[in-house]
Amino acid sequence: MDKVKCECGHMNPYGTYLCESCGIPLQKEEGQLANMRYEGVARRSQTYNKSVVDKIWNFFSSVKVGIWIIVILLLASSIGTIFPQEMYLPRGESASTYYQNEYGAFGQLYYQLGFHNLYSSWWYTLILAALGISLVIASLDRVVPLYRALKTQRVDRHEKFLERQRLFTRFEIGEKLDENRESIEKKLKEKRYSIRKKDQSLLAEKNRFARWGPYINHIGLIIFLIGGLLRLFPEMYLDDYIWVREGETEVVRGTDGEFFLRNDQFLVELYDEDDPVFGEALQTVSDPVVKTYQTSATLFERSDDGAIGSDTELDEVKTYDIRVNDPLTFDSFSLYQVDYKLNELSEFTFRIEGEDLDEEEESVTFNVDLNDPQMSYDLENGFRVEIVEYFPNFMLNEQNEPTTLNRIPDNPRIIFEVFPPDTEAEEGRGELSLIGVQVNEALNGENDYRIAMTDVDMVNVTGLTVRRDRTLPILILGGAIFMVGLVQGSYWHHRRIWLREKDGELLIAGHANKNWHSLKKDFEYVLKDTGIPQPIDQADDQEAENSDERDGEQHGST
Incomplete structure (x- = not known):
């Protein structure tokens, strides 16, 4: 659109209300006071509305749109706290079944809408991105014309501009004008005003930097949002769990198989x-109250480039006692002590009993690792035992069929098939038994041989959070910049x-962008003993309060 030329010769963007240079009104407006919001300059969102880009710009530059985005974010975040997030589910639980089993239809809806993993869901990320876009566009739409207007303002402002300021007065020039001018300039400098003069005009200005406070706030928020969005990338942020049984070694999640952790001993102090x-x-x-709990652990690093497995060569890195708020830190990762489980079932020891077996034959035992059971066992007494089905955490589903709730051996059930000596291991020829804790049932009538449980091994399990946060410096920087802008503008x-x-x-x-009382006190100090009357406040009390809101960019931008 064509620019508007003022009578002072300055070319103003289309839609400008007050000339950026001399301040003369370029448009007629009702009311006694000039509209000094953003110095009366034109904003892109108020002057352009033709192309698709203009409409998108105008939509996101609206303060109301920004507020609604924040409201939606707050509502979504609040709903996300109704039920626990997926990362906090009990060990071994599947999100696809947990929410429905625990909370019914509402829990299933909660899961299907993605609230179970809220902060990494695609729609929550889009809302965060929309907030960032709104902050960028709203800031540029206001700060660019405001900066241009303040930079190009003249010292000798037009008479109509001065008359329409909230604080204004006329005074007939007396004989002591020169002395009064020197006194005024001296007192203005004492108040740390920056003074510019041109011919018979003077402009005293201070604290212009305060006008940029809201926009520095926005910069801090944008950096903070960028840090939050970067948490979606595993290289930037990781928050995972590992459970390590006492005496076992587990790969540390998120390290691509480079690091392993061995649980040497787990201690609980009550x-x-x-x-x-x-x-x-x-x-x-x-119930007993835990005083402290710790994991005495050894960290290993893979020494070869082969695949992860039983033959992986490991080099010891260090040993460490992991306690609450005292993590094991290595290579940008930290392992925090967050949970534990005492006396988890680990291994069952069985033997085969029968009327035709002597004491030596019945003394033969075999061990079943409940976390990684073998499917077949050849015993020294000639028997062969196969595992037909294994349910680590036994339960009956809605069809009354046996299944497992998860892979944690909290309620194990094992279906064994026993083949006596000189009997081929063919399906249907062995004797079936269902074995568990205080459970021993024959599944095909009377069995000649009975599987008896002779011993149970239990183990303590430690729960550790694996965390890597490379976004923390970005979040701290954004928060620090935000606080600078907040202090600067406040x-x-x-x-x-x-x-x-x-x-x-x-x-x-x-004119003051806010806190008119301080400006009035400055006038009282500067004009004292000069004989010049104090400027008149041209707004009544109610109008003054509304004017504070209109003139403050901070109100408009935040």
Whole structure:
């Protein structure tokens, strides 16, 4: 669109209300006071509305749109706290079945809509991206014209501009004008105003940098959002769990098989009821209270480039006692102690009993690892035992069929098929038995041989969080910049005082983006003992309050 040329010769963008240079009104507007919001300059969103780009720009530049995006984010985040996120589900639980089993139809809907993994869901990411776009466009739509207007403002502002300022007065020039001018300039400098003069006009200005506070806020928020979005990439952020049984070695998730952790020993310390500090309180609690728990662990690093397996060569890196808030840190990763499980079933020991077996034959045993069972066992007494079905955490489904809730051996059931000596291991020729804790049933009538459980091994399991956060410096930087902008816009205020001699009169006007009371006090100090009257506040009390809101870019931008 064509630019508008002011009578002072300055070319203003289309839609400008007050000339960027001299301040003369370029458009008629009702009311006694000038609209000083963004210095009366034109904003792109208010002047262009033809192309698709214009419509997108205008949509995201709206403060109302930004507020609604924030409201939607808050609502979604609130709903995400109704049920636990997937990362906090009990060990071995599947999200696809857990929410429906625990919370019914609403839990299933919660899962299907993606609230179970809210902060990495595609639609939540899109809302965050929309908020970032809104912040960028809203800031550019306001800060660019505001910067241009403040940079090009003239010292000798037009009389109509001065008359329409909220604080304004006229004074007939007296004999002591020169002395008064020197006194005014001296006091303005004492108040740390920056003074510019041209002919018979003067502009005193201070704290212009405060106008950029809201936009620095936006920069900080944008950087913070970028840091949050980068958490979607595993190389930037990882928050996972590993469970390591005592005496076992597990690969550390997220390290691409480079690092392994061995649980050498897990210790739990409980509070004693005779504790001098907490003893009385502990007597009111039925369950024991954990004082501290730790994992004595050894970290290994893979030494060869082969595949991960039983033959993987490992080099010891270090040993460490992992406690709560005292993680094991290595290669940008940290292992935090967050959970544990005592006395988890680990191994069953069985033997075969029968009327035709002697004591030596019945003394032969075999062990079944409940976490990684073999499917066939050849015994020294000539028997062969095969596992037909294994249910680590036995349950009956809706069709009353046996299944397992998860892979954790909390309630194991094993269907064995026993083949006596000199019997070929063919399906249907052996004797079937269902074995579990306090469970021993023959599945095909009376069996000649019975599988008896002779021993149970249990093990402590430690739960560790694997965390890597390379976005933390970005988040800290964004938060620090935000706080700088907040302080900058809250504790300093942009103030300007204009003096202009014209036709034997001295025109005095003042403007502040907020905190008009401070500007009035500056006028009282500067004009004291000069005989020049204080500027008149041209707005009544109610209008003054509304004017604070109109003139403050911080209100508009935040």
